[in-house]
Amino acid sequence: MLNDKKGDFELGWEKLFEIIFVVMLFGALFWFVGSQGKGDLAQEQVIAKETCLLAASSPSGSALEIGHAKNIVIESKGSGIVVKNSKSSLGYLYPCYLKDAEFMNKDDKTYIGIK
Amino acid sequence: MMNRTNKKAQMGYGMEWLYKMVIIVVIAGGIVFVVLSHYSKQVDVRDLEASIISRKLAECIAPNGIFKEFSNSSVIECIPVDERNIYINITLGNDCLPIGDDFLLKLCQTMEQKMKVAKYPSCNYANYMIIKDGKAEKLGIFIAINKIESNL
Numbered sequence: 001m002l003n004d005k006k007g008d009f010e011l012g013w014e015k016l017f018e019i020i021f022v023v024m025l026f027g028a029l030f031w032f033v034g035s036q037g038k039g040d041l042a043q044e045q046v047i048a049k050e051t052c053l054l055a056a057s058s059p060s061g062s063a064l065e066i067g068h069a070k071n072i073v074i075e076s077k078g079s080g081i082v083v084k085n086s087k088s089s090l091g092y093l094y095p096c097y098l099k100d101a102e103f104m105n106k107d108d109k110t111y112i113g114i115k
Numbered sequence: 116m117m118n119r120t121n122k123k124a125q126m127g128y129g130m131e132w133l134y135k136m137v138i139i140v141v142i143a144g145g146i147v148f149v150v151l152s153h154y155s156k157q158v159d160v161r162d163l164e165a166s167i168i169s170r171k172l173a174e175c176i177a178p179n180g181i182f183k184e185f186s187n188s189s190v191i192e193c194i195p196v197d198e199r200n201i202y203i204n205i206t207l208g209n210d211c212l213p214i215g216d217d218f219l220l221k222l223c224q225t226m227e228q229k230m231k232v233a234k235y236p237s238c239n240y241a242n243y244m245i246i247k248d249g250k251a252e253k254l255g256i257f258i259a260i261n262k263i264e265s266n267l
Contacts, residue, residue: 029147049160
């Protein structure tokens, strides 16, 4: 009887672990599918490429004002442009043709000074 | 006897658990793969980039259509390019100025011959009329952009 109870208990932990693992895995999966479905990756890509084309076509001495959602961060990395849809995101890097450009993020706007 | 049976049962349970986990991971991995391949499609902007670079170079070589200078350093000064991912060939009269990876030129020539190239560059050729020493001259700018990973 005692042995049976112990056996049941061990089986319970194993089942619990299995359930937690499966729930976590599918939770992560749903989060991933949801974020991709909302177009997070596509949004970063399109903003990075649009910004690159705008900056590349602007004459030196000009300033760009780009309006976007508040969570979007546009930065420069070398001669490329990085767009992140949250501060913790790795972001999307697009190699561009920037030379001494100044970036300034302010809530829902990013100002780019082309030197 | 009892111990042996328990061990066998435990092993069987372990195998069943492993089997279930492998199936779950394969299904989850499959969903991730399908979603990633569907949503990570790239927008190809290389043609636009090439025409922007071409116009910018023409403006640097001949501001307002009047010839200023034509050298490797002036081109690099005009627009910072990654020479591994781009090929630029500027022709002005008998002068020719190539910059970057000339393998891209060969790929463009291959594509012109209607041959299929799986990972193809963007090839752009533009002509501009400029004034040099009081005469009209043709400025030809050929640009091939690779950047396959971020555009195809």
